[in-house]
Amino acid sequence: MMNRRKIIPYSRVALYSFLLMFSIGFEQVALAQEDPKEVEMIKADVAKRIPSFELKKINYRPWDFYWAMGVGEMIPGLRTRMRVDYDSNGQWVESRQSIPRSAKNANDLIGDMVGEEMRESFRGADYIQSYHSDPYYLVSMKSGEVYCLNKKFKRMKSGPMHIKGILTKSVKKDIVSRLENVYILEGKKADEPNCYQYQVVFKTDIVDYQKGKIVYTEDGEWYYTRYYMNNYDFLPLNLMMYVADRGGLKNFGRLNYDKSKEGEYFSIEFKDGNVIKMNSDFEEIK
Numbered sequence: 001m002m003n004r005r006k007i008i009p010y011s012r013v014a015l016y017s018f019l020l021m022f023s024i025g026f027e028q029v030a031l032a033q034e035d036p037k038e039v040e041m042i043k044a045d046v047a048k049r050i051p052s053f054e055l056k057k058i059n060y061r062p063w064d065f066y067w068a069m070g071v072g073e074m075i076p077g078l079r080t081r082m083r084v085d086y087d088s089n090g091q092w093v094e095s096r097q098s099i100p101r102s103a104k105n106a107n108d109l110i111g112d113m114v115g116e117e118m119r120e121s122f123r124g125a126d127y128i129q130s131y132h133s134d135p136y137y138l139v140s141m142k143s144g145e146v147y148c149l150n151k152k153f154k155r156m157k158s159g160p161m162h163i164k165g166i167l168t169k170s171v172k173k174d175i176v177s178r179l180e181n182v183y184i185l186e187g188k189k190a191d192e193p194n195c196y197q198y199q200v201v202f203k204t205d206i207v208d209y210q211k212g213k214i215v216y217t218e219d220g221e222w223y224y225t226r227y228y229m230n231n232y233d234f235l236p237l238n239l240m241m242y243v244a245d246r247g248g249l250k251n252f253g254r255l256n257y258d259k260s261k262e263g264e265y266f267s268i269e270f271k272d273g274n275v276i277k278m279n280s281d282f283e284e285i286k
Contacts, residue, residue, distance in 0.1 A: 034060035038090035042066055045092060046084050050074065053082060063191075064088035072097070075127055077105050094130035099137075112153045113139055133160030138185070144209030146201050147183055159199070162188035166196045171220050175200070178225065179214065194218045224260035238282040239266065246270075 039058055046053055046068045053072035060066055068084040074097040085093040099106055099113075101122055114122050118141070126138045136156065137149040148156040161167050166187050175182055179202035190197035197215045204210045204227075215223040243252060253269040265285060266278045277285040 034058075034066070035090070038066065038086075038088075041090040042068055042084075042086050045086075045090075046070075049092065050082070050084070050095065052079070053084070065093075066090065074129065075099070075109070078103060078109070092131065094128055094132075096126045096128045096138075099125040099127060113137055113149060114141070130160065132162045136160065144201075144207065146185060146209065146211075148185065158184040159186040162186065163196070167198070168220060171196075171198075171216055174216075174220075174222060175214055178222070180204070181208075190215050190223075192223065195223055222261075224258050226259075227257040229255045229257055229266075236282070239278070242268075242278075242282065 042058060043055065046055060050072050053068075053070050055068060055070045057070075058066055058068050064087070066086040066088075068086065070082055070084075071079060072082045073079050074082065074095060078097070078099070080100065080103055081098045082096065084095045087093055099109065101110070101124055110119060110122055110125075113125060121142050123140045123142045125140060127135065128138060129135045135151050136159075137151075137153070138146065138159070139149060140146050148159040150156055158167065158172075167184065172184070175184065175198065179200060182200050182202040185199040185201065187196060187198045189195075192215060195215050195217050197213050199211075199213050201209050201211055210227060212225065212227045214225045217223055243249060246252075251271055253271050254267075255269065256267045258265055258267055264280055266282075267275060268278065269275045279285055
């Protein structure tokens with residue numbers, strides 16, 4: 001097995017890409033698979049659910065989710081960008097309001113979340129309401145640290161679980177044994193059948209706060225660990241050459257590094273939807 005430092009060159013700057021997973025920007029995406037009836041149902045529901053919400057657009061996501069994007073006030077007196085999520089049947093899942101560092105009327109709230117001594121280290125936060133948990137704050141610091149606070153601004157031992165009871169003592173013990181200084185942000189049903197996945201932030205040899213996920217079977221057996229590698233400027237040289245030889249960054253989507261019982265490999269996604277795998281020697285796996 002190669003040394004982790006050689007496999008996963010990274011930078012603290014790359015941790016900014018983590019915010020893309022939780023950002024509330026108005027990204028343009030294709031709506032080819034959306035159901036017009038569900039869209040109308042979502043429009044009616046979000047207007048009733050959040051009267052202050054000004055709808056900008058509804059995006060259909062490739063994982064069968066709708067994002068209602070707009071501006072509103074879940075936090076009284078604070079009007080910022082919002083995202084309201086619905087499942088493939090048009091049923092409400094969660095609402096989140098952005099709390100950027102520059103937000104007007106947010107000074108007291110930011111102080112409550114991180115304390116005056118850490119105010120300059122604060123990057124941003126989301127206030128989240130969902131069907132599966134009590135309201136909470138998802139806080140991101142400039143260092144890359146991410147954690148959850150309850151409504152009383154107390155740090156949560158872990159983020160919310162979408163399904164009650166999936167973070168068992170044995171699974172948590174195993175996660176802690178595999179990932180150094182790990183914080184579990186959330187747990188939910190995985191894309192793989194009969195599995196659960198946990199979004200995590202953890203320490204590596206390269207960075208203090210690496211974003212990723214770890215997947216277990218329903219029986220609590222470890223399946224694989226994924227490192228999210230979203231900053232191409234800090235990839236291994238051989239991988240950068242591979243990207244350059246194939247038209248540059250504009251032709252690529254997500255890039256992950258996976259570890260499982262079967263081995264370790266990079267998963268490289270092209271913008272056209274094709275995905276290839278490369279081993280730690282940067283050889284394509286057929």
